[in-house]
Amino acid sequence: MRLRKLRIFLAVLFLVLTGLLFIDFRQLLPESFFNLILWLQFVPSAVKFINAGEAAALGFIAVLLLTFISGRTYCSFICPLGISQDIMSRAGGKIKRRFRRYGYKIPQTIIRYSILALTLIITLTGGLFLLNQLDPYSIFGRFMTLFAKPVVVLINNFFAMVLHKFDTYALVNISITSFSPVVYILPVIILLLIIVLSVKNGRLYCNTVCPVGTLLGILSKISVFRISFDDHKCTKCGRCAVACKSSCIDFLNGEIDHSRCVVCFNCTDICPEKAINYQAARFKRMVADVDTGKRAFIAGSAAFILGLPLDQDQNKSIKVPVPLKASTVKEPRKFYVTPPGSAGIKNFSSRCTACSLCVSACPNNVLVPSFRQFGITGIMQPYMDYHKGFCAYECVRCLEICPAGALMPLTPDAKKLTQIGKAVFIKQNCIVETEGTACGACAESCPTKAVHMIPFRGNLTIPETTDDICIGCGHCEFACPVTPYKAIFVDGNPVHMAAKKPENVRTQLKHEDFPF
Secondary structure: OHHHHHHHHHHHHHHHHHHHHHHOOOOOOOHHHHHHHHOOOHHHHHHHHHHHOOHHHOHHHHHHHHHHHHOOHHHHHHOHHHHHHHHHHHHHHHHOHHHHOOOOOOOOHHHHHHHHHHHHHHHHOOOOHHHHHHOHHHHHHHHHHHHHHHHHHHHHHHHHHHHHHOOOOOOOOOOOOOOOHHHHHHHHHHHHHHHHHHHHHOOHHHHHOOHHHHHHHHHHOOOOEEEEEOOOOOOOOOHHHHHOOOOOEEOOOOEEOOOOOOOOOHHHHHOOOOOEEEEEOOOOOOOOOOOHHHHHHHHHHHHHHOOOOOOOOOOOOOOOOOOOOOOOOOOOOOOOOOOOOOOEHHHHHHHOOOOOHHHHHOOOOOEEEOOOOOOHHHOOOEEEOOOOOOOOOOOOHHHHHOOOOOOOOOOHHHHOOEEEEEEEEOHHHOHHHHOOOOOOHHHHHOOOOOEEEEEOOOOOEEEEEOHHHOOOOOHHHHHOOOOOOOOEEEEEEEEEEEOOOOOOOOOOOOOOOOOO
């Protein structure tokens, strides 16, 4: 908490001071002030040192040392564009909450290092065009000069005009410098790109396009202090990944991509178990007693979902293959699934006010507003979209916060026996049938084992469902790798029913542990 507050304080301080450099139209700031701020700006300092060899321009060395000690703190609270992206991202979260749920994303390694290499080659051969267009400090400076300063001058001129009416001349009218319209084209394009990336994906520009971020990211891999997991405390709740604006926390495997981490401390601040901390790096990891079979499946499943190749060196009993063909049989869905506690579609539609509080609070993003699923009268009322997520076996969050009583409270044990739908298997879409490829993601993910594998052809097995213990949670549908139509889906119960208690329930499977 203290580290995050300190980071925010320093970020605001540097942003304000750097912004003053560009909007000081009355030239009130002394030259020493300019030198102090610019000394720590990486690209201006490095270019000045390379061209002039001045010892006073060694600020970029200080930044490199700071990165080696503390990670990418330059990007966190010194870089004005990085701080501006945080503001844009937060503004996007205020407008639409889903923008602030980041989640882990695979690094765009080829793009990152290609841009860095190209920038270095062009720069070292005598051209600064690409560096100037991509340098975060330069982008921020162009924004302040072309857009922010004219606005400040207009505000000044307005108040100057008002004061002049009262014969007060504390403010004077300032002429606004005009530029050719062509000058605005590239800055506007880059600015719009950064705004879109920031609002939707946090620090994506920093970690994909920015050459300074990529360069400092290489050094931050060996930084002395870094964010790390305490495996004994971590419950795999995923809050750290959701809060990480760099999308660099793979909480399922307890790994952090330090080359993308900007040390914002959002993760340390949000972790309820204090299992993620900022501390001196431990280069030797402790060996824990783990279920290697489960870890192998998780790794393979995560690799598939993230678009990574499966690790062929691991001995997996179950693999989640990448389908080679698109599925052809549309899911014959009769009813969409309403949340547990709603009792059924009719009861839910008559009580739900479509406030979207449950949509916002759902930790797995399985609840989405409807449009045509419940007819005209049910527009914007939420339903369970198992292509986007699944209803966690232990979770009762939506039942706890519904203000309208459309979702009646259920104990976790009662919720586990509430059947909101039934799993339906479409053999014609299953890759075991269509491609002769072993799978089993649906059965592996089912918490009640209502989906299980039976012998098929040769050594292959194929899914089979047991209706009376199925609760319609959607684990199987979400896990199925087939697109665009799933080989297994949940058809909703128009009136919720009671399921039988399974004999071999996987009670240890919580929404935090699900491999996808």
